[in-house]
Amino acid sequence: MLEVVELCKSFGGIMALMNVSFHADQAGLTAIIGPNGAGKTTLLNIISGVYLGSSGEVLFDGKRITGMQPHEVAYLGITRTFQNLQVFHNMTALENVMVGFHSCTSAGFVACLARSWKVRREEREVRQRAAEMLKWVNLAGREHQPGAALPYGDQKRLELARALISRPKMILLDEPVSGLNTSETAHMAELIVKLKESGITIVLVEHDMNFVMQISDKIIVLNYGEKLAQGKPFDIQNDDRVIAAYLGGD
């Protein structure tokens, strides 16, 4: 599904990623973990087209997506959420989710200025889908609240709904449970497991080890921009190099 081949990224001489290769299986959940500054978010940013990799390539469904703009990547069916929330503060919760459907609709400036029949039909459909999506992430009743007025945990789920409404093939989640309390984390884990069961490929970055170990099929460990280990949760938990990277060692 997703294949990352010898990806490198340098920021003015500092190597954020060095020859990172891995692949994420269809309908599987791949978690990327590693200490702070290991290059996890950089990796997601390159896959989603926000950053340009220095070398190496990213393949999605066998197609090369390195060098594509983020909106082109989105049209291929890859969406994402953000570590530092990027909720549209100037829109309601419902409208936030409706924006997520952008890539599945096509009305242009002229049609929208004239509010053609096609636009009205599309609008009704998007509105309904967005309301259903909000219900799915347990935000029913919050439709008309400004996105920025929602509590932090709700904003996290709002971003998830926004990324899911277009029914992507793959979703990238950047620290989906950071800052959430125990019950919110459990709720998020439940949603993510449901997503996986529905056949969406998931790649996520997370620091919460309990969470990662519970729901992942495969874990990639990054350290200082290099892949340290990869494997099933059990193997990773018992890998000496990983333990050394996290707890310090020789």
Added chain:
Amino acid sequence: MERSNLTKHHHLLYLMVLALVIAILPLFIETSYYLLVLNVIGLNTMVVVGLNLLVGYAGQISMGHAAFYGMGAYVSAVATTNMNLCPWSFPWLPGWSLPWVIIVAAMLLTGAVAYLIGIPTLKLKGNYLVMATLGLNIIFEIVLVEWDSVTGGANGMAGIPCLTVGGLRFDSDLKFYFLIWGLCLVALLAALSLVDSRVGRALRAIHGSEVAANTLGINTHRYKVKVFVLSAMFASLAGSLYAHYITVITPKSCDIVYSIQVVIMVIVGGLGSVWGSLFGAVMLTLLSEVLHIMEKFNVVAMGLILMVVMIFFPEGFIPGILHLIRKKRSPNVTLGEELESPFGGNTL
């Protein structure tokens, strides 16, 4: 969902009320001076509605919209006063229609110019974009003054013919009043439709978080360029109408001061508020008429107003007042979002 339908009906209701007000207002007006002021308000409203789509909704600032206003005005003026300059002729069209064709052609031409300028400039952000658009306005003014064989230089152009439709001549303030405000209603309706649609949401998303908008499939740069073109075309239309209405234009009617004035109207009326654009245009046009006697102090007063609004009502004067009223009525309701200014708070 009900609420959204309700607000949509509200918009239509407001438009109808506005149409009614427009229809009966001339009955109470005796001197043509007041009609002139109303017409100027109408022209400003057109520019401000378009500019608000760019500044208030998409969060991209333009300090050069007077140039697009001027392009509309000058293309109309030059083409209709020197008909021999028109390389084309339309034998199948009645003669009176030519100025209208030129108005549309001016809009398309201005749109094309805005497109070419927008591609590089809209890659810039914040203050750099302000500088680039300001520069555009200055260049445009210099071209107008120096290219006097075509534009009449600093003296401008006079004798621009008035518009006609068949036997109807738009030669009085009252007739122009209905033309301008009719088009204003259309502009308001179009803008209201746009902001509450796929495209409008995409524009607001760009303002809210460009990176998030981009990763959701919105080609942010293309959308910025397109809304820039659209707002330039609104300004061009207003400029063309101005030329045919006043029948005299000079480079002063599209100088930087006008660019700044319309931006102030957007801010005072409320960033990201179509109805606010109307109020901003009404308030500041009236104010600048009242302050006309003070001549240069006019500009000082404008600056003061801008400062007061930015400090006390960052989301715009009208939305700010509405918030205050709502808060007084039901103090438990949270204020909701505070629209972040695209100026980042420290420009100007």
